[in-house]
Amino acid sequence: MQPMLTIAVRAARKAGHVIARGFSELDRVTVNNKADNDFVTNIDKEAETAIIETIRQSYPDHSFIGEEGGQQNGKNQDYIWVIDPLDGTTNFARGLPHFAVSIALRVKGRTEVGVVYDPIRDELFSAVRGSGAQLNGYRIRVGSKKDFNETLLATGFPFKQKHQFETYSKTFEAFFRVGGDVRRAGAAALDLAYLAAGRFDLFWEMGLKPWDIAAGDLIIREAGGVVCDFAGGHEYLHSGNIIAANPKLLAQGLKIIHPLLPAELKK
Structure with missing residues (x-):
C-alpha cells in the first residue's frame, strides 16, 4: 500500500496548494449554500478535482466518493477513494485557519490508507493499515490518559x-x-x-x-x-x-x- 500512500500524499498536497492559494485571496472565493449552515465554495470543487485527477493519473480504474462530486464508479469498484477536499469549509470561508484535506482508500470495504493534511500548518497525518501512523514522517501515538481527570x-x-x-x-x-x-x-x-x-x-x-x-x-x-x-x-x-x-x-x-x-x- 505504500505506493498508494505516496499518491494520496501527492493528491493531498496538490489540493492543499489550491486551498492555501484560495485562502490568501478570500475576496475571490465564491460561497454557496448546499443546505442550512452547510456551505460549499469554488475552492472545495477545485481541490476535489485536483485530488481525483492526481489519483487517476496512477489509478484510472479506481472509484471515488467525494463530498462535492458524490460517487463516481470506475471499472474497479473494489478500490474506492473517500475524499473530503476541504473539511472545515465554514472556517475557510470566514478566514479561520483551521481546515484540512482528508483522503482515504478503502479496498474491498476496508480502509487501507488514510491522509489528513492541514495546508496552513503544513502538517500531514498519515497511516497505512498495519504500519502505524505518522505526522510529517514521525511516529505518533494516542494519549495515555487512564481517566477523565485533566483531559x-x-x-x-x-x-x-x-x-x-x-x-x-x-x-x-x-x-x-x-x-x-x-x-x-x-x-x-x-x-x-x-x-x-x-x-x-x-x-x-x-x-x-x-x-x-x-x-x-x-x-x-x-x-x-x-x-x-x-x-x-x-x-x-x-x-x-x-x-x-x-x-x-x-x-x-x-x-x-x-x-x-x-x-x-x-x-
Missing part, C-alpha cells in the same frame, strides 16, 4: 441534525462535567488526527459523513486508539455517530454516553 476533549455540534441537539447536549454536559475541558474547532478530520497525535484525549460527534471520518479513523487506530459508534460497534461510517479515544478512556466514555442515548442510538 482535553473534542467534539462537533450536530448543526446538520438539529433535531438531535437535546440528545447531544446531554452528552456534552456529561463529558464537560467529568473532563478537564472541551474544544469545538469545526473540522472533524483534524479533530481525529489531533486525537491520534495525543493532542486530544477523546472525540465524539453525531451525524458525520464517511468522508469526514474514513482517513482519521485509520490514523487513530494505527496510532493505538479505538474508534466505535455510540453502541460500541463499528457502524460509525454508516450512522455518522462516532466516539474515539485510547482503549481505557473509550471504555469509560461509552459507559458515560450510553445511558443518555435514545433507543435508536443504542443499537
Whole structure:
C-alpha cells in the first residue's frame, strides 16, 4: 500500500496548494449554500478535482466518493477513494485557519490508507493499515490518559441534525462535567488526527459523513486508539455517530454516553 500512500500524499498536497492559494485571496472565493449552515465554495470543487485527477493519473480504474462530486464508479469498484477536499469549509470561508484535506482508500470495504493534511500548518497525518501512523514522517501515538481527570476533549455540534441537539447536549454536559475541558474547532478530520497525535484525549460527534471520518479513523487506530459508534460497534461510517479515544478512556466514555442515548442510538 505504500505506493498508494505516496499518491494520496501527492493528491493531498496538490489540493492543499489550491486551498492555501484560495485562502490568501478570500475576496475571490465564491460561497454557496448546499443546505442550512452547510456551505460549499469554488475552492472545495477545485481541490476535489485536483485530488481525483492526481489519483487517476496512477489509478484510472479506481472509484471515488467525494463530498462535492458524490460517487463516481470506475471499472474497479473494489478500490474506492473517500475524499473530503476541504473539511472545515465554514472556517475557510470566514478566514479561520483551521481546515484540512482528508483522503482515504478503502479496498474491498476496508480502509487501507488514510491522509489528513492541514495546508496552513503544513502538517500531514498519515497511516497505512498495519504500519502505524505518522505526522510529517514521525511516529505518533494516542494519549495515555487512564481517566477523565485533566483531559482535553473534542467534539462537533450536530448543526446538520438539529433535531438531535437535546440528545447531544446531554452528552456534552456529561463529558464537560467529568473532563478537564472541551474544544469545538469545526473540522472533524483534524479533530481525529489531533486525537491520534495525543493532542486530544477523546472525540465524539453525531451525524458525520464517511468522508469526514474514513482517513482519521485509520490514523487513530494505527496510532493505538479505538474508534466505535455510540453502541460500541463499528457502524460509525454508516450512522455518522462516532466516539474515539485510547482503549481505557473509550471504555469509560461509552459507559458515560450510553445511558443518555435514545433507543435508536443504542443499537
